[in-house]
Amino acid sequence: xxxxxxxxxxxxxxxxxxxxxxxxxxxxxxxxxxxxxxxxxxxxxxxxxxxxxxxxxxxxxxxxxxxxxxxxxxxxxxxxxxxxxxxxxxx
Amino acid sequence: xxxxxxxxxxxxxxxxxxxxxxxxxxxxxxxxxxxxxxxxxxxxxxxxxxxxxxxxxxxxxxxxxxxxxxxxxxxxxxxxxxxxxxxxxxxxxxxxxxxxxxxxxxxxxxxxxxxxxxxxxxxxxxxxxxxxxxxxxxxxxxxxxxxxxxxxxxxxxxxxxxxxxxxxxxxxxxxxxxxxxxxxxxxxxxxxxx
Numbered sequence: 001x002x003x004x005x006x007x008x009x010x011x012x013x014x015x016x017x018x019x020x021x022x023x024x025x026x027x028x029x030x031x032x033x034x035x036x037x038x039x040x041x042x043x044x045x046x047x048x049x050x051x052x053x054x055x056x057x058x059x060x061x062x063x064x065x066x067x068x069x070x071x072x073x074x075x076x077x078x079x080x081x082x083x084x085x086x087x088x089x090x091x
Numbered sequence: 092x093x094x095x096x097x098x099x100x101x102x103x104x105x106x107x108x109x110x111x112x113x114x115x116x117x118x119x120x121x122x123x124x125x126x127x128x129x130x131x132x133x134x135x136x137x138x139x140x141x142x143x144x145x146x147x148x149x150x151x152x153x154x155x156x157x158x159x160x161x162x163x164x165x166x167x168x169x170x171x172x173x174x175x176x177x178x179x180x181x182x183x184x185x186x187x188x189x190x191x192x193x194x195x196x197x198x199x200x201x202x203x204x205x206x207x208x209x210x211x212x213x214x215x216x217x218x219x220x221x222x223x224x225x226x227x228x229x230x231x232x233x234x235x236x237x238x239x240x241x242x243x244x245x246x247x248x249x250x251x252x253x254x255x256x257x258x259x260x261x262x263x264x265x266x267x268x269x270x271x272x273x274x275x276x277x278x279x280x281x282x283x284x285x
Contacts, residue, residue: 018259018262018263018266019259022244022262023243024243024244024259046187048207049187049190049206049207050187051207052205052206052207052208053207053210053211053266053270053273054238054266055207056207056208056210056211056212057211057219057223057238057269057273058238058239059211060211060214060215060216060219061118061122061216061219061220061223061238061239062118062239063216064117064118064121064216064220066113066114066117066118067117067127067131070113070117070131070134071110071113073131073135074109074113074134074135074138075106077135077138077139078106078138078139078142081139081142081143082142
């Protein structure tokens, strides 16, 4: 726990945790948070935990198998649509 | 169908853009529908709808976000109303500090001290998908876009047509709910002892 007039308090840092993890903070706010994390081990662990959870979940969800024939099916539907449009135009 | 018309479709600017985003589009569709066949059909339907509306796409803007807007709208109109989702079970809140402390004590000195990886690595992809699928609709939708696409709050706001503040609060709350469910899953499968 730390508190210094020049730095963010733990509470102020934690209020910015979600936006920091999501890269939605302004560059000034990012620097303030980083300054706090450099000096506060507790908050640093907390922020790292949150960031790593997001990264790990993303990694797992991206491993979802994509059907091999998805591209072929989509292109086939598009070709059918294109053909229908051509036929309509020519009649 | 003439060979020329098929080739025109395959080589069109639309197809070139579409092929670049089919995999992430399928992932989003899968997490929205929770079903492989429905996800495939949803991607195909969205592709057709996007093809028909391509003249309205502004070149140079984010094609993936534009396509996901169409896909999400198709999902709302064609799938969500048909599906009755099971009641969502509220879980007691578990603090990050508690999780961190429990996992830290279980990590032996031979493992890298990364509690987040320790939890998620012990769950397989299906279990993480299950945890995401168990979120209430308003959080599941936003978390699907958040976790499977690299989108900013504003882009998610545009896709879902909800204010950016709503997106922000749903992502934050959804992430907490997801973490609770991952923790419970890990406990239920005997992967953690608290």
